[in-house]
Amino acid sequence: MRHLISPLDLSLEEMDYILTLGQKIMEEPEKYAHVCDGKKLATLFYEPSTRTRLSFEAAMLNMGGKVLGFSSADSSSAAKGESVADTIRVISSYADICAMRHPKEGAPTVASMYSEIPVINAGDGGHNHPTQTLTDLITIKTLMGRLDNLTIGMCGDLKFGRTVHSLINAMVRYTRVRFVLISPKELQIPEYLRKEVLDAGKIDYIETNELEKYMPDLDILYMTRVQRERFFNEEDYIRLKDSFILDASKMQYAKEKMYVLHPLPRVNEISTEVDKDPRAVYFLQAKYGVYVRMALILSLLGLDEKKIFKDSV
């Protein structure tokens, strides 16, 4: 049986297959309206994440399936001290597939070891969030028409942002991808990512704290939130925060065909005046996230046409 715990659990071919299937669903959603009739998705959310949970639930409902689950640890048996392993063994007989969100890193891995149904990691602490990566990729692929030969700017908190790390790990598998990493010095990408992924893979990248300067080069700008609590002192925060806020004046330096992505929730790092710019696609991105989750659920259940995971279903 296949599970999805880390974005890199999927080979490049499997990843491309799921993204393409997501695009097919996007074009003809009605064709997939009943493919999951009679199937159930369990959403096991040990910490609240409304958007991710609803995105999973919408994905299953769109395909005619049903959903059940809990949305915080307080309302689950975890509050009584039940282990993840025991919970998943029970849920395995209630549902056909599950999506798990947990504050502790590796909890979905534990679940996958004891589960009789496919487990999708819907975020485990600061560790992995593979369906966010799939969402980012389907957005880039759909809007740019490709995943290779791109200059991708990543801006904000690159040190703690797991979505940034996962996206870099996924994008380096494609050819001629260049990164512009825009952040304050304190929030640059972690050393292991620089050495083991970018340097080791001879990937073209630059690290800078100037967003405007590199704006004209970018095909994609991936914005993340710079949190006040990440700074060592208030002075630095005040000095630097505006450099990483995207507004209309900075957008004028960007190419006509450039897209701004954001994993959401946005706080103030993208000024609301940017929302009406057609290049701001973060709400569209959330919509695409549903299609790619549909493609993933379908494939893991072995209900896709090609049955790519057939050996494991």
Add this chain to the structure above:
Amino acid sequence: MLNIGGLNEGVVIDHIQAGGAMKIYEYLNLEKLDVSVAIIKNARSNKMGKKDIIKIEGPFNLDLTVLGVLDHKITVNVIKDNEIVKKQQLELPERVTGIIKCKNPRCITSIEQELPHTFKLTDRENRIYRCIYCESKFKGK
């Protein structure tokens, strides 16, 4: 040098990085063995400057190959009739359970105590193991 009597039969775990003997003693659960154990700390060594040595007396069954995970410089000599009869080769197994503890406070093992602490070898050349749950790194000495 401090003189500890030779072994007639047993095992000498040598070339332990100075200060590491107690850790090895704990990992091997030697306190549970009803045999003589000598721990020599900070012995002079031409190669290492200072080193620790553990001598264990008598025949016993212990898997010592995993010591390579903790400290790759360690050598293990099996003694019989006052002679070294075997120099045990240390290995880096693909997976180890119960040898390394995950210290990441955000790891699921930090709240679910009954989970086995399992690490897998991800980089043989640099002897790097990672927790199978949270992927935290462990590098032996």
